[in-house]
Amino acid sequence: RKVTAEVLGQLEHLALVDFRDAEGVERLQKAIRFADQLQEVNTDGVEPMDSVLEDRCLYLREDDVTEGNCTKELLKNAREKVEEYFVAPPGNIPLPKLEDQETFLQGS
């Protein structure tokens, strides 16, 4: 089963990943095949485990103020700032549509 160009386009849009060329897409296909091996295991009647921490106790913290007040330090990493705000583009910048992309995907 090959991954369709449409699905690849959706993945790129959602995950902001650029599959770029045939090798990139083949790597994705290999990763899917690898993960599909999980389907071979019979899990009837077995509760799914979603974390190796599942038997650990979830630590509950007291409701005290112990952090914050480090504006300067946080803003040190910001490429752009205005007063004490981080600066971002006006909205999510959409990826170029499939038709406009110059990547390999267009050819497939």
Place this chain on the structure above:
Amino acid sequence: AVRACGGAWRRTWQRGALGPGPARRGQHAAACNARAGAVPAGKSGLAPWMPVVGLEIHAQISSNSKLFSGSQVQFAAPPNSLVSFFDASLPGTLPVLNRRCVEAAVMTGLALNCSINKKSLFDRKHYFYADLPAGYQITQQRVPIAVNGSLSYSLCIDNKMSQMVTKTVRIKQIQLEQDSGKSLHDDTRSQTLVDLNRAGVGLMEVVMEPDMCCGEEAAAAVRELQLILQTLGSSQAVMAEGQLRVDANVSVHHPGEPYGVRTEVKNINSIRFLAKAVDYEIQRQIEELENGGTILNETRAFDSKLGCTVPMRDKEGKQDYRFMPEPNLPPLILYDAKSLPANMNHQQVVNIDWIHERLPDLPSVKRAKLVEQYGILPEHSFTLLNEDGLAEFFENVVNQTQMKPKKVIGWIINDLLSHLRQHSVTVKESPVSSLLLADLLNLLVKKDISSTAAKQVLAELWKGEGKTPLEIVKEKKLGLIQDEKELEQICQAVIDRQENE
């Protein structure tokens, strides 16, 4: 008082024939058919419309620190001053759950008749936005902390507030989740300024089933939820400060047919606007469909100035949130009296039964007690609880006057309240204290003044010049004349004047 469902619908409801068509959900249909909930034939004489309204409510948890970090929760602080490294999503930081937030969610779940899940899980909901530094929000999508509850609320059937009907909306679930930061859009410079003070603040998302049919029902349900949250103290639920946010899901369909496409309406900033936004959207959808158009499954924003909903940008296209379990948090385990572990540290245990025993009287219970104790009408009890501090004021007056509560209530609800509203003042800010009002009412009870005079005195007292009711009565000569001889003289004078004409 809350008015009935949109004037226009009511007129046609009374004229038109709705017919006995069976609706797909009996309870819902019965509720809506009892009032003007179903919107009957439009201009083209098509079958009647059933509006369906569901709500997603986010209530900010009232706590000192955030859901997963120790930075402070506070409205209006210098930008990015209440932000920890975890809130800014710096690498190497981990979430640590705040116990108070868990308790708040359990309290709220219990107050809304939910089943509390003794084991609930945390998940990541992924999407990209500048005010979500991690690129995902930690929420509870698979197994939330509370499920399957209900919320009862009341509505007036007509304008007179004399007939109230009780309705119920089912609560699908309550989940704990993180709030995002705040984006300030600077369109002139084509940029967004981001403040992460709010990022990571604890939220309770209350998901209501689509059991409502109009703006009035939605508003009444949210008002009751707000009162409950404030009574519990789990959230201060002030909409103006963003502590209570409501998104409405609206669709319409013909009775007996499948549900229509729904739209999501956001940017609703008050309970009044909620009713308007929902009613506008219902009307918009009906008109669109009756004109042969279709409804898009989209997100729309309510424009309070224009009183309409408009499509929202940045929400085009279907979102895939790629939910996955939060790998850094084990399941949240809650206990009750039976399952309480013997040797565990108290501080690490949240006991559902312990919380249940300590729940305060909910608004519905408070109202019932007021009605029983003072013999007032149910509608009065609603008004008393709807205005912050009014119930306490009423009880204080009753305790300081000989006037019967059934008479006192009229003075509170009609006179005091209208003064408060006229001057846009809260009960706490009232220039007339409960003691002053009690003194005034005592004069009335003793028949030292008439009811009309009492109203005049109240107006004088409102000026807050420090005079007592008795002083004002003497000053303005408002006292009822008790002396029989004097009364006889006055009457005789009037009769004499009549004879002379």
